[in-house]
Amino acid sequence: MPVTKVLIANRGEIAVRVIRACRDMGIATVAVYSECDRTARHVRMADEAYPIGPNPPRESYLRIDALIAVARASGADAVHPGYGFLAENEDFAAACRDAGLTFIGPSPEVIEQMGSKTAARQAAMAAGMPVVPGTTTPLGADVPDAEVRRIAESIGYPLMLKAVSGGGGKGMRVVNGPEDLSGALRAARSEAGSAFGDSAVYLERRLLRPRHIEVQLLADHHGTVIPFVERECSIQRRHQKVIEESPSLAVSPDLRRRLTSAAASVAARVGYTNAGTIECLLDEDGSFYFLEMNTRLQVEHPVTEMVSGVDLVQWQIRIARGERLTIDPEAALTPRAHAIECRIYAEDPDNQFLPSPGRILRLQAPQGPGVRDDSGATEGLAVPIFYDPMISKLIAWADDRPQAIARMRRALREYEVHGIKTTIPFFRWALDDADFLAGRFDTAFIDRTLAERGGAPFDQPAADDETLAAIAAALHLALGGGTAPAVGVTPAVSAWRQQARVEALR
């Protein structure tokens, strides 16, 4: 199937990532954008750009009709969905197919099957991969609280309440006991409904100190499935990953063999094609359980790219074209050194990781050996409030884990993001934490940390830093720098003023 011009049905860093892969392969790119993204990086980088509506995702990035119309208007012959938005929406994949477009991902049928978390659990069981005990059928919005409570008690607390059509930690809640159930159910259903258009949920036993381990796969249209060295993704906040690495300290070569072959079996059984990921929980006793399958590219795919030397996005396109996988399966399971990723979010780690949107007044990404920054941001642009607040993924690669962590520390120190709060201070803390360094952590690491710290900020200036800041502030003022953006000297300000002028002209 031809892939000569790709419409990228996404925004932010992943749209930029896909544009780069296309450009490396000589493929033309078409960007789409909502109103607030008119000057976003992906719009400026792509060969063509098309507006698709107002800022709320439902009115732009989630509009299947608008996206298909842009594909037609631009003459694109393929669509890359990125992650999030419509990446796991079988209707979108089917609409692309119906419009004669190559969808760079699995078939709508597989998306639908694995998109239902309960159906996916059944598929895993059929392929012989263990699953976490829990409900095997969805609990729709019409199932009364009392009924859910009854099922919950039959599984036993603590448990996880999850959206059947979930992903990215949305529509997911921990339920420690019966008293939490109603609130959690309401929140999860509401989030799931607004995020995925499906408010059905299911229940799963909550393991006490599990690690989140996942297996990246590539599968072609000729029956070959290649699993890669596992990724360790236990460092999460609000059920969203913030640090990922590969390989995992907790996975021995023998366990890697068993885990990856179980994952590959699940993919083979459902006739999976393109890139996908099997997420697992790894219990303290070394048993692993199928959690769900993400039928798309993952945010953290660069970690695997760094330790395998494989460009996963280019392979997505090659698979969609019908090419055969030529990757050596043994090499894919042999880690080439160590990689670690920190997700730089526009969030305030000292305020429960709540989003901190705003304008990026200064931005300088780290560079140099072993450092990769996949960013969707540019200096002077605002982080909009409508979308995921991740602005970049910083990846460090080195011979072994301690060196990769040291390099990440260096890169974080080089990273300048000013004007908004970011998760950088949290990473600086985490990368010095004894438990993290020793690999003693599970998925509750951040929650426990936050509880233990009792509000102590991650970004805590030392007395010396406060004195230096006072000196810098005074010299800034003395040398002509102001405090107010409206009359200040930052370059973003001229941009604001100019923008205002543009608006006035319209």
Add this chain to the structure above:
Amino acid sequence: MPVTKVLIANRGEIAVRVIRACRDMGIATVAVYSECDRTARHVRMADEAYPIGPNPPRESYLRIDALIAVARASGADAVHPGYGFLAENEDFAAACRDAGLTFIGPSPEVIEQMGSKTAARQAAMAAGMPVVPGTTTPLGADVPDAEVRRIAESIGYPLMLKAVSGGGGKGMRVVNGPEDLSGALRAARSEAGSAFGDSAVYLERRLLRPRHIEVQLLADHHGTVIPFVERECSIQRRHQKVIEESPSLAVSPDLRRRLTSAAASVAARVGYTNAGTIECLLDEDGSFYFLEMNTRLQVEHPVTEMVSGVDLVQWQIRIARGERLTIDPEAALTPRAHAIECRIYAEDPDNQFLPSPGRILRLQAPQGPGVRDDSGATEGLAVPIFYDPMISKLIAWADDRPQAIARMRRALREYEVHGIKTTIPFFRWALDDADFLAGRFDTAFIDRTLAERGGAPFDQPAADDETLAAIAAALHLALGGGTAPAVGVTPAVSAWRQQARVEALR
């Protein structure tokens, strides 16, 4: 020998590169700077900074006394010389040793021996590596032109006139016939005298279509010498490399074996330690000749780092500490995919590659998978006229040469450097050139290209580009952008104004 705080006796991108290596290893860094480098990137990145004098190199970066004094004042216990300046000056290495400082490089004795190009040729011959026919003793300033002419005739034209203490293409001239000799001799001696403090030169037969191939080595204090996969460095202008790659299309596995073991023998014979490079000419018939040894880190070391996965600068430090090399020799000679480097110079390729210093008004480096940018520049700073005009090295890595070239094209397209002319337009041309793509080139590639093009510019806007530029310029003016820096809206301008204010306050 301890290395806990490193004084970096250099500036620009290589100072930044060394700071990063030190930081990856938890080692403190001390920067030095001339007057115009006060706000340079290396000064801001280092832990400490010390002024060492006015802008001309002889009054700052070449002042051994000032550098040793800074080491003492700062408590540094080691010195990294980078490349250029004092990197191959045995007096500096000796002065460091005498001051009790660890010099991160070979011994003064080896620097002196290999620094004399004529002595180095003798060493190579003694180790059994072939050399290009030429003079075996230096021709000092006192040797009359007539005598040089007599020797030249005995070797035969065309020949190369080179500085005995040369490096980096300085003090080097092609002599096609007797009529060129006097002018070339005057220029080479003068350049050599001013660059190296030694105006002695020597003569070498000029091969007709040679490739410049070089072998990177690491050698520890325990007798181990590790050679790496060769680098192809034939794309040169004014005898300075501008594109390097590894491996070379012209080197078969068998030739690689012979070439690298010959190079390692030379290093072993002279008791070489730390990082060094044996430069060779590869003739069309497959014979190779020793050219010279660079007793320091090379500009193009990242190419080897990308295809070997080895951090050469960190190994320089480890070797200086007395550690044993633990690199697998077979792995070092097995290319891990392909890497290519373009040196981004502040030069105008459409004006004989003459330097184009000035202020960088906009700078955005490419990012993403397989791309590395080692830069010493930052937006808003001027490229000074006093030093080498290289502002950054852009490296692309991919599975094979065509993919690495495609990725480099993408990265060059992403690279924004505005306010100065750079060599980027030349690279965009070269990476589309049929001869370059086929690997049909030798060291005269650029000279021939320039002659063949007869002044046709590399940066030649198409009619369509001119129209787009007209539209952009008009809209820029309409939306409030000006033409004059003094009243313009670029951020650099506020910096200039502020700087003027600072000056006025002094």
Add this chain to the structure above:
Amino acid sequence: MQYALRIGGRTRQVVLRRAGQGWHVTVDGSSFDVHAAVVDGARLSLVVGDGAGAGRSVPAVVVPGREADALDVAVNGTTVAVQVASPERSRRRGGAAGDDTGPQRITAPMPGKVVRVLVAPGDTVAAKQGLVVVEAMKMENELRATRPGRVTTVAVAEGQSVDAGAVLAVVE
């Protein structure tokens, strides 16, 4: 030149005096010799040591803060909020949220949309009970009471957009 700068709840007196090529700086009486150079409108390069450019290299980035007369100063890997103090400003700063006594003012931590109001004025609430749900960046964030009390004010309605810092509810 003299500046009163409020940092971490404490006001520092910073006095700058030109001294040779650099500055002699005192912060609450402690002295520093600093060489300062402007990189651009937000970036400063300080060398703290002998005042002539030798010593510790401290790159600083100074951008306007969210409030009036505030600066966010990034030094040494941390960001310090600096309020440029003046008499008018001090008065305006009273009654911030998050005090341990008095009424709890529940404020929006980021701009967003109120998707649900869970309480009404007069309701008695327990500690950690959810009051208002604000959606921003696709996440629903339930804002809760920090201590038990009675809701005196609900300042927002469902569907309403709010700015960062806007008061959502007050619990006494």
Add this chain to the structure above:
Amino acid sequence: MQYALRIGGRTRQVVLRRAGQGWHVTVDGSSFDVHAAVVDGARLSLVVGDGAGAGRSVPAVVVPGREADALDVAVNGTTVAVQVASPERSRRRGGAAGDDTGPQRITAPMPGKVVRVLVAPGDTVAAKQGLVVVEAMKMENELRATRPGRVTTVAVAEGQSVDAGAVLAVVE
């Protein structure tokens, strides 16, 4: 709005007219519908197509050029020198170096230091003969006559610093 812009030796008439959300632009009579947005003081994002933001994405960077009223415009991987034309400007531009006839004005291509003057007024020089050696960035650059002639002026002395564009010598 109308602009006369000199590009590559030719003056283009550019007319801008607001049209809906975008601009209707004519360049020497050819029409384009363009949507323009300012990214910062130098960066523009153009979408050339329907004027409503759909079409070819053309990021442009516009910075001041080296001469007065000049802009360097980077589009599509190339940099285009644009002179904003006005009557005063046109007069100032006469007599540039590098003409094929008339006196040769040898100018410094970059700022640097004159390290050697190889000719004196009155000398007869051959084509490609070196006249002055200028050092910049550690390289010595020999500036040569383009055609044979007689040196009428040597405008610099050894050791002198020169700016880019400064006349070094004239050969007739």
